[in-house]
Amino acid sequence: MLPDVERISVSPVFIGRGSQMAALTDALERADGGQPQVLLIGGEAGVGKSRLLEEFQAAAVVRGSTAVVGNCLEVGAEGLPYAPFAMILRRLHRALGAELEAAAVGRESSLARLLPDMGEAPPEAHDEYARARLFEHTAQLFEQLTTDRTLVLAVEDLHWSDRSTRELFAYLTRTLHSARLVLLATYRSDDLHRRHPVRPYLAELERQRTVQRLELPRLGRREVARQLTGILSPARPTAELVGQIFKRSEGNPFFVEELAVSFQQGCRTGLTETLRDLLLVRIEALPEATQTMLRLLAQGGSRVEHGLLAAVVEATGTLDEDELIDALRTAVGANIIQQTSDGDGYRFRHALVREAVFDDLMPGEVTRANRRYALALEAEPSLVAKDQRSARLAGYWYCANDAARAMPAVLNAGREARRRNAFAEQLRMLDRALELWEDVPPEVRAGLRDYDHADESYPSCSCEGGCGCEGDCGAIQLVDLFAEATVAARLSGETDRGLRYTKRALRLIDETKTPERAAWFILARARALRYDVGARPEQEMDHALRLLEGRKPSAVLSELLHRQACDGLLGVPRREHLDSARRAVEIADQVGATSLQLHAQLTLGMLHCAFGELDEGAVLLARIRERAEANGDVDLLGRVYTNLSSHHELQGRSREAAEIARTGLAMIRANGMTGYNGTILLGNLAEPLISLGELDEAEQLLAEEPDWAGQRAHRDFMHRLRGEIALLRGDVAGATEHLAEARRVGLVWQPQKYVPTALLAMRIATVNGRYAEARTELVQTLDGGRPEGIDRSWWALLAAGAAAEADARDLPTMAPGRAEVLARIRETASGLATELPLYAGWQAVLEAELARAEGTVTSAHWRRATDALLVLECPHPRALAHYRLAESLAADGDRVAAAAAASTAADLARRQGNRLLLDAVDTLTGRARLAPSSTAQAPDDETFHLTRREQDVLKLLALGRTNRQIAEELFISPKTASVHVSNILAKLDVTGRGEAAAVAHRLRLVAGTS
Incomplete structure (x- = not known):
């Protein structure tokens, strides 16, 4: 039983209507200046027209306007005459009282037709000019009331309006030319069928220059996430819930609210009764033949081709061809369904309408209809597009509850999805296959043979009885499906699901009889656990290796050795990891595991680079990239682009790094692998953009980062990059928040992550004048040892540490321990690579900062640094070196040279977007009088x-x-x-x-x- 909870469905946060609110606010400002404004606000039911109107009216009242609304009522064909204007006058009377009565003097008899409180209306039948006087007196009343204020008058639900209301509204738009008035009307665009009288009326109104039409679109995924955050507060919606509700609601805010209520009530799949009734009420008013057609259409999928629908309808014997056409025309005219963009079929205008129709069906109806769809498609496959046939057929047989026919169709659809790199869709098919397994007759299972597994290291059965194949290894076994689902889960970013599959598979396997299969699943589990806090994947790997001791070479053994080398590359690389990578390559070659061999060679190349063997590593990386692109291996290509972009950025080739990362990000998005390695590639693109000073693009990229469940391990990377951007822009508080978040979710065992994070922390501490904190950060990082392969980060870290000591040189509290810290910096730097121009430049910067910290710095130190950095394309650390050079030259009294260096530093800082450094250069320029001061000379x-x-x-x-x-x-x-x-x-x-x-x-x- 769920505890009683308050039903909260309306988000307290107004979401996603910035441009529309801006248009309304602009209109209000023009009306304040005496230019009356008319705005027509359209959108489908539930899209947020009333909420937008409420928010605007509240803002208008704050500005001193008077805002009232009148509603059209759905009574009969065209509602009550003048109902919204009667409501508007009543509410104005309540708000203004005697002031409205004074403005109405002499017009009471006319206005009494709208509001009886004004007096007694004369019999209209004897006065042919009464209607004209009513319109004119209403306009005069509004005009007089706007003498001292702006009026915001809104007519809601114009689609239900009567003709008289529409004519009065049109009269006001044409005759009021100088009043401080905003006149609004809302309408449901999905209710305006082709013969609806409001449709031509709106077109005619829009021809007027003063009339502006606003259409409210549905919300995007990010806006839905914000709406759910407001509704569910203080709880925070998961990425899975956001994705599920966004998909079902299609961005309709009202549907989001109702689905959120379902979630609060413990129902994650169904609809609330309120929403279901609302969706079905219009359908139940349609002719029975149309309802029959809609029930069949709802079971055919999100879109159904005309030929397929006609074949199914014919099989039911309920409608002939002419009746089907009439039913379709009626449903289209009622805005329940619409033609697909290619004009070949039909779809429900909103997915939740289809869902409501589907949920209203009896179980027998669903089974029978889906069987008819499946039989029709099997009889004539050309009724649907080739790329959809297998998935559609699998779906129909699955919904028809025919396990024997659904299983082969589902497996075939899974293969097709994998061939198109649609791993999430493949996983859905495999989940269905696992669900159906027990219901499939044994003879049908025996006919499911020769499954081509995605992972070439997955071992075939040795038929020793441990796999449960009962002597028929050619047939697909349950453990085979778990293996395929494990790979699909990894590639689609569903890490937790992959763990569940490995756990279930290992229960089925006897590791003494089939050790290779056991080792394969243990390795898969270790890969999934490697980023979980507290997990010990190295123990899993050791266990798997022990299972294969003394056995013949195999793809599983090669993969285990390769994963060892990968973990070394990401952690603390040692020479033994090079040996593991070489063995993995050799074994993969022996057993013919081509993809695995290329993966291992890629890791081997990156290890060579980590150990400074750049030429050897570069040759391997170029060869791997060429082969991966030729083979179209998207998994390998994802790793190639990730590693290459990181490699180029570490070596100071930021533009090339950005180009490679951009290509990789486009490739994985096109192949549905964003959940697998999308976050790290997005970060690998943002990082060189930051280096190049293209902060706006980098910030936009980071803002687009979805909450991919499979990429939890890289969220610290995203926050660290956001922190760097904030610090460059001078937002020290924002940078501090992102640093804290990066450390909260980050990994402590990967130097490629914790060293740059420590560098950010040191920079923030130095900017805030907390030099002791910066020293502590440096010492703690040095205490962890210096792994290979990230020398750029180490050079920057050591230079920042030396700079902090130099800045704190005059602080007595920092004197103790300074010599020891500077000695450790020198010792660590002595082991860093200097072959690359970037590294040589950083070496010169570090030497100058150490001299500054010891009080022996000269302009020659900084001149060497600027000369060494001259060839680099990135503004940093060139800007820093030129700034320090300007300081030294100014201290020497060479103001001309100092001014030139300061100017260069300012230009580079501006290119990088480094607000803090730019401010420092401006301060130096003023204090050293290198340029005219910006402060005017007082008399x-x-x-x-x-x-x-x-x-x-x-x-x-x-x-x-x-x-x-x-x-x-x-x-x-x-x-x-x-x-x-x-x-x-x-x-x-x-x-x-x-x-x-x-x-x-x-x-x-x-x-x-x-």
Whole structure:
């Protein structure tokens, strides 16, 4: 029993109508200026017209407008005459009282036809001009009421309006030219069939220049997710729930709300009775023949070809061809169904309408109709497109509850889906096959033979009895289906489902009789567990290897060795991992496992690169990419693009990295593998874009990241990149939030992740002046050892550590331990690669930062760094080196060279989007007087004749700086600073520094003081 819960269905957050609200707000602003506005708001039932109107009216009231709404009523064919305007006047009377009565003086008899409170209306039959007076007096009333305010008047549900209401509305749109009025009308576009009187009426209204028409589209997936978050708060909807509700609701907000209620009530698949009744009421008003056709159409799928529907209808004997055409025409005219885009068939206008019709059927009706669809399709396969036949036939036999005929059809559909790389669809077919297995007669199972498995390392049965094949290894066994489903689950990102399949399969296998199969499933389980906190996949791998000790070479053994090498590459690579990769390649070659051999060679190439053997690694990577593209192996290609993009970015070739990642992301999206490796490739594209300074595109990419269940392991990567963008833009608080989230969901065992994350943490700490925290981050990372293969990240980390020590050089609290930290930085750097231009450049930056931290830095240090970085395409760390060079040159007194270096630094920082560095360059430029200051010179009588330089000194003096500190910040000598201070004291006629600071604060002589 579920506990009683409050039924909350309306999202407290207004979602997805930004452009429409902007249009309404613009109209309100024009109306405030005396230009009356008319807006027609259309959309299907439940799409949010009333909610949009409510939100706009609330905003208008806040701005001082008076907003009222009147509803058309569904009574008979055309509703009650003038009903919405009568309601509007009644509500205006309630809101304005005597003011409305005063405005109506002299017009009471006419207005009484709309609102009896105005007086007694004369008999209309004896006055041929009464209608004209009513329209004119109504317009005059609204015009007079808008003298002191803007009126927002809305007519809801215009599709139910009577002719008189429509004519009065049209009259107001044509005659009111200077009133402060916004006139709105909403209507259901799906109710406007071809002969509906409102359809031509709207077209005629829209011809007027002042009339604007807004159509509300359905919500997108992200908007549905936000709507569900608001409805279910404080609980957060899972990605699975969002996907399920978005698919069923097709983005209709009302349907989302009702499905959310179903979820709150513990029902994840059905419809609430409220929603089902709402969906069926219009269908039940149609002729019986049309309802019969719709019931058959609902069982044919999301779209049904005309020929297939006609064949099924003919088999039922309920309608002849002419009756079918009439039924279809009626349903189309009622906006229940519509022709498909190719004009070859029909679909329900909304999926939930089909679902409601389907749910209203008796079980026997469903079985019989699906059998007829299946028989019709088997008899004439050309009735549907070739690429849909197998899946459609499998679906029909499955819904017909015929396990014997459904099983071969389902397996065939699964094969077809796999050939098209539609792994999620393949998994759905395999789930059905597993569900049907026990209901399939043994003789039918025996006929299911020669299944071509997706994973070439999956071992064939040795017929030793451990697989349950009962001596017939040619037939498909239940464990075979689990193996295929495990692979499909991995490739479609359904990690948890894959674990369930391996668990069930291992219960069926006797590992002493079929050790290779047991090892295969154990390996699959280890792969799925490798990113789970607390899991020990290495123990699983060791167990699997022990099962294969002393046995002949096999694809399973090759795959185990390959996975060992992969884990080493991602963790702490050692030379033994190179040996594992080589053995995996050799064994795969011996047993003819081509795809596995290429995967192992790819890992071997990346390991060579990790150990600095770049030429050997590059040759292997180029060869693998060429073969993978030629073979069309999407699993291998996904790994190729992932590894290559990362490899190029680590070596400083960001533009090439972005190009490769972009190609890979497009490829996996086209092949339905976003749930498998979509997140990491998306990040591998965003990362070089950040390096290149293309922050807007990178930010947009990261905002598009779906919540793929199979990519949980890479969410820390996404948050770290978001944090880097935020920090570059100067949003330190946002960067801190993303850093915390990255660490909350992140992996602690992969250096490629924790080292860049530590670097981000150090940069944030340094910006905030928390130098001790930056030192702690560095020391903790160094304590973990230095794995191979990510030297770029290590160079940047060490340089940031040295820079933090340099920035904190004058802080007494940071002096203890500084020498030890700098020594560790030097020791770690001595083992890093320097062959690449990027690495050599970072080496020069580090040497300069170490010298700065020790107080021995010269402009020559930074000149070497800028020269070494000159060939790089990315702005960072070139911008940093030029900024430091400008500092050193300014301290040397070479202001011309310093200005040139500062200008270069500013240009590079601007290209990178580095707001913090750009601010630092601006500050340096002003303090070192490398360019005209942006602060205007105050008149002499307001500044006591202080020169510009003396004002700079006074500002620092007011902040409590000593003469030495003033000299360092303004790049002058302490003696010069002392002279400036003496001159300031004389000009201000004060006796000491404290009085000078007080004068500066009191008179606000210096910008930035208060």
